[in-house]
Every structure is written in C-alpha cells, then in structure tokens.
Amino acid sequence: MNRETRRIFRRLSSDASAILGFALLIFFVIVAILAPFIASPPPGRDPYIMPIVTWSSNPLPPSPEHPFGVAGKRDIFYGVVWGTRTAFRVGIIVTLISTALGLLIGSVAGYFGKLWDEILMRITDIFMAIPFLVAAMVLTTILGTGLDKVMMAMTVFSWMGPARLIRGNILQVKEEQFVLAAKALGVSDFSIIIRHVLPNTIFPVLIQASMRMGSLVITAAALSFLGVGAPQGYADWGALLNYARNWMLGGQGEALKYWYMTVFPGVAMVLFVLAWNLVGDALRDAFDPRLRL
Amino acid sequence: MEENNLLLQVQDLKVYFYNEEGQELKAVDGVGFYLRKGETIALVGESGCGKSVTSLAILRLVDSDGKIQGGKILLEGRDLLSLSEREMREVRGRDISMIFQEPSSALNPVYTIGDQIIEAIILHQKLSYRQARKTAEELLRLVGIPEARKRLDEYPHELSGGMKQRAMIAMALSCHPKVLIADEPTTSLDVTIQAQILELIEELQRQLNMGVILITHDLGVVAGMAERVVVMYAGKVVEEGSRWDIFHHPHHPYTWGLLHSIPRLDVKQEKLAIIPGVVPDPLNFPSGCRFRNRCPLEDEVCLTEPSREEIENQHYVYCHHHSQIEVLETRGFSQ
Numbered sequence A: 001m002n003r004e005t006r007r008i009f010r011r012l013s014s015d016a017s018a019i020l021g022f023a024l025l026i027f028f029v030i031v032a033i034l035a036p037f038i039a040s041p042p043p044g045r046d047p048y049i050m051p052i053v054t055w056s057s058n059p060l061p062p063s064p065e066h067p068f069g070v071a072g073k074r075d076i077f078y079g080v081v082w083g084t085r086t087a088f089r090v091g092i093i094v095t096l097i098s099t100a101l102g103l104l105i106g107s108v109a110g111y112f113g114k115l116w117d118e119i120l121m122r123i124t125d126i127f128m129a130i131p132f133l134v135a136a137m138v139l140t141t142i143l144g145t146g147l148d149k150v151m152m153a154m155t156v157f158s159w160m161g162p163a164r165l166i167r168g169n170i171l172q173v174k175e176e177q178f179v180l181a182a183k184a185l186g187v188s189d190f191s192i193i194i195r196h197v198l199p200n201t202i203f204p205v206l207i208q209a210s211m212r213m214g215s216l217v218i219t220a221a222a223l224s225f226l227g228v229g230a231p232q233g234y235a236d237w238g239a240l241l242n243y244a245r246n247w248m249l250g251g252q253g254e255a256l257k258y259w260y261m262t263v264f265p266g267v268a269m270v271l272f273v274l275a276w277n278l279v280g281d282a283l284r285d286a287f288d289p290r291l292r293l
Numbered sequence B: 001m002e003e004n005n006l007l008l009q010v011q012d013l014k015v016y017f018y019n020e021e022g023q024e025l026k027a028v029d030g031v032g033f034y035l036r037k038g039e040t041i042a043l044v045g046e047s048g049c050g051k052s053v054t055s056l057a058i059l060r061l062v063d064s065d066g067k068i069q070g071g072k073i074l075l076e077g078r079d080l081l082s083l084s085e086r087e088m089r090e091v092r093g094r095d096i097s098m099i100f101q102e103p104s105s106a107l108n109p110v111y112t113i114g115d116q117i118i119e120a121i122i123l124h125q126k127l128s129y130r131q132a133r134k135t136a137e138e139l140l141r142l143v144g145i146p147e148a149r150k151r152l153d154e155y156p157h158e159l160s161g162g163m164k165q166r167a168m169i170a171m172a173l174s175c176h177p178k179v180l181i182a183d184e185p186t187t188s189l190d191v192t193i194q195a196q197i198l199e200l201i202e203e204l205q206r207q208l209n210m211g212v213i214l215i216t217h218d219l220g221v222v223a224g225m226a227e228r229v230v231v232m233y234a235g236k237v238v239e240e241g242s243r244w245d246i247f248h249h250p251h252h253p254y255t256w257g258l259l260h261s262i263p264r265l266d267v268k269q270e271k272l273a274i275i276p277g278v279v280p281d282p283l284n285f286p287s288g289c290r291f292r293n294r295c296p297l298e299d300e301v302c303l304t305e306p307s308r309e310e311i312e313n314q315h316y317v318y319c320h321h322h323s324q325i326e327v328l329e330t331r332g333f334s335q
Helices: A002-013 A016-033 A076-112 A114-129 A132-143 A147-156 A160-173 A177-184 A189-200 A202-225 A237-247 A259-287 B051-058 B085-091 B113-124 B129-142 B148-152 B161-172 B191-208 B219-225 B243-248 B253-260 B326-331
Strands: B006-018 B024-036 B040-044 B066-075 B096-099 B179-183 B211-216 B228-233 B236-242 B309-312 B315-317
Touching: A002 A016, A002 A259, A016 A076, A016 A259, A076 A114, A076 A147, A076 A160, A076 A189, A076 A202, A076 A237, A076 A259, A114 A160, A132 A147, A132 A202, A147 A202, A160 A189, A160 A202, A177 A189, A177 B096, A177 B161, A189 A202, A202 A237, A202 A259, A237 A259, B006 B051, B006 B211, B024 B040, B024 B051, B024 B066, B024 B211, B024 B236, B040 B051, B040 B219, B051 B066, B051 B179, B051 B211, B096 B161, B113 B129, B113 B148, B113 B161, B129 B148, B129 B161, B161 B191, B179 B191, B191 B219, B211 B219, B219 B243, B228 B243, B228 B253, B236 B243, B236 B253, B243 B253, B253 B326
Parallel strands: B040 B211, B040 B228, B096 B179, B179 B211
Antiparallel strands: B006 B024, B006 B066, B228 B236, B236 B315, B309 B315
C-alpha cells in the first residue's frame, strides 16, 4: 500500500495539469472556508443572502468599495465568495447522493442480473431519455424554489451515469474467480458485493463523480440563471448571472459596458469546473493500470 | 463398503444448462460416486466432460444459467440439495471447501492475504480479530509459507504463483473442512511447484483426515495421489474403480484410450493411441452410450444406455462391451 500510495503521489506531482487542478481546488476550498473573513456578512443576518448595498437597481462598475462591482443592488464580490460555498454544497451533496443511489441500483442490477437487471436498467433508460435540464426545471417548478429543491431535482436525474457504469463493472468483476472462491467459503451475497466486488470497481465511479461535480455546478447555475434555482438574493454564481440577464447586451453603444456582471461569476464557474475536471483526469491517469510504467 | 465411513455420496446428479433458445444442455447427467473419510478420489475427464460442474454442484454454486435438476448429494447422510440457502452457506467453507485452478485470480487483489484468510476464519468461527489473525498466521505456517507474519500483510501480487496457491489452501482449510474439492489445483503452476502443492495437500489431508476430491485431466497427478478414480465422459461416469484397477485393468474403451494416449517411459511404444473424433456437442449427445460414435467396439447394442456393472470388487464400468476390451490391445483404436 505504501509503495502504491507513493507511486500515485509521484505520478500526480509530475503532472502539470494535475497540479493546476489541485491548486485551483485548494484555492476554492480556502475561499469557501475563509468566506466570513474575506467578505464579512452583516451581523445577525443569514450570510448566504447577499446584503443589499445600494438603492439604485442600475449596476455599478468595480470600485475600491465593491471590487467586482454591484449587480441587482448586491455586491458581486460578496456573491462570488459566498457562492463558492454554495457551489461546493450543491456539487458535493448531489454527487454523493446520486452516486450512492447509482451504486445501489447498479450493484443490484449487475450482481443479481436476470429480471433485476432488466427492470432496473429499463428504468435507467427511461430516466436517461428525459433531457436533464428540462426535467430538472420541471421538477424544481413542481417542488418550489429553494436550494434544497434544486439539489433534489438534480439528484433525481443524475444517478443513471454511475448506475450504468457500476453495473458494467460488476458484470465484469463477478465473473472473477475470487468471487466464486468467496462464495465457496460461504460468504453472503451482501458481503460479496460490499467487500469483494465494489472495491474492485469503485475507482472509475469515483473519478466520474469528481468530473460530474463540476458539471452539476453548471447545471445548478443554469437553473438559477433561469430563475428556478436559488431564491432571491441567495449567494450563488448562477443567481449573479441572473441579475446580469437584462444588462448583458451592454448599453449606449458600449457592448461591454457591464462586463463585470458576467465576467466575475463566469470566471469563478469556469475555474471551478476546470478544477474538478483536471482533478478527475489526474486521478484517472494515476489509477489507470494501463498507464503504469 | 461400511456405511459409517461414508463422507459424501453423490447420487444420480443432474445439472442442466439452458441457452437463450431454451435448449437443454445436459452437462451432468446422472453422475454418482462416493467419498470415504480421509480418502482421495479423482474425477478425471477431458475439458467439458462435466467434472468442474459436478464439483460446483456439490457446493450448489452452479451459475445462474444452470440448474440442478435431480439427484442427491449426501454429506454424512444429510442431503445438501434440500438445505435452504442460509444453511448451505454454513456448509460452504466449514464442511466443504474448494481450491481453484488459478491462484492468481482466486485471491482478491485489493486485500492482503491476511485479510482474506481472517475473513474466512471469522465467517464460521467465533473468534476475535486478534485470535483470527493468530490462527491465520498458524495456517500460513502449516501450508509452508516462510515468514508467515510478514506475508499476512502482503497483497496477492507480491506473492509467487505457488505461494498464492498455498495461501488459497490455507484459506480453504481455515475451518477444518471435512471435504476439500481441488479443481485442477496445479494446472497453472510450474512442474516443480506442482509436486510441492500436491504433497502439501496430501500431507494436510492426513493431518486433518479430510476427504479430497481431486478434479483433473492430468493422469500423472491421479496416479500420484488418488486412491480411487472416477472417469467421466460427456456428463456421465464411464468407469469407477481403485487407482490400480483403472490404470492396470481399464474396462471402458474411453479409459483405455485416455491411458494409451499419454507417452510412457516404461513401455516401448510405436505410436500413441488417438481417440478419433471430438467430444460430442452437448446439445446433441448420441443416444444410448455417449461414447459410441468414437468407439471401435460400437454396434447396435450401444444404442441402448449401458448400465452400471461391477466387474471386480468396487470396480464399476458402464459399457456393453467391457469384456472385449482386450481387442483394443491388439488393434488399438484403428477400425
């Protein structure tokens, strides 16, 4: 194990894009943890609601007071900093729950096969046939706004990937002789799945999950942008972009007049997704036995 | 045979597989044999003759396309086929254990050797982790693995093939089973290691007084280890007898062909016997005697199924023409 861990570290540290990915991720983690110090919330208020800083509904360009400018009466800098926490929360919770759900469904389908497989995989197909964003929008509209509702809606429509992936892997691993050997020793089906099959199939799922983390944040932002996501004033990158909706075309002959409204939250989002994708790539390379030297 | 000495009896076992078109493949069709306490028997036959399926059926581990369609498997008088799945799990590993052909794939690559042996121990015995670890260490010593304590914390890929097979044996023996099924335990090992593993199995068998069912197509292994031999062909038993009977007085043409198709050092041979033809398609076994389309002694009688005949004390053969076997000595398999 030690040798293996060291080998993985060595590979990760010799890969420039891996270093960039982890550095970005660590940067975001630090911002999220230190949010109360970087952008201190007004005392006694919910820190996740961006405080109102001006009474004019016109956006204000960056200034020493508001380094990223003001949109929808709210400080963009504050929104971007606290939005990091929202992004992590949405990404991690949705990924965890949908991966767990996918693991459960995929393992049952793959391990028990036959009718179980048929029924569960057809259900998976049905869910996959529904366009994700539209489905999530409809469900959010039905459930009502609120970040928890958004997360629920996204979870319901994002377990299929891991389910299929794990099913395929289990189909492969369950033919291995050590599974038969474990059965011959009297190990129960449940422990065989948990102890013998999953540990041999879990890595691709974890890697896929880390890549999905980024794209889920984009989806959450898209929902917020469309106004069915986070509630009014909630610190969320998508919500910031929502404020920019009416100003995106610029004004008075200056197409880029309100650039700061889209650029700051947009860059945050792009870097966040990039960080997860690079980390996912790096992990895949580090754990891929075919790339071993 | 004395009844109280009987350990395992397989009677008229039928295991059928079904393909996607719903056709029936009679992989094992009416197989029967017995195993006494402390005895080694060998199940011999070509690939596809049903010997591995038989061994998996004893543990009720035939995969989901196959079904045990009849027969009895009596372990000390108790019919394993009538047990619930839960009771059967208790039997696996504790009463009957199995070791496999490929030690490298029969051990889980993500756990240490120790973890896997400890899992097997704790499964059937009420021991704490610490006690189990100690037992595991003793087991590794028993199967002749040097530096047992260190090996406990090593992963399968850090061990050689022979060491892995020893570790597998340690795992299989962790609960002192009454029956050990060894499915081609040496096929994937080097010849020098083969002998060591076979010796180890033999010695442990004596120490623990187990019954061993050795499944193999290697007649050299059979000659070295088995007290009795059961020869299988196309899902049926064709001959059963002591090692001496089978090697020196084979009475089924198939057994005869099998023995004469291996080179011998002690007899001057011009040519090795070749059994003409191939093993029949399991979807399409010949009626009557299943060997008849490859047999030089075939005639109309062979269209009816041969019955089990005892030709000497506990030497059974399933052939209408077993009395004419001498003919083969002069003319071989050429017709």
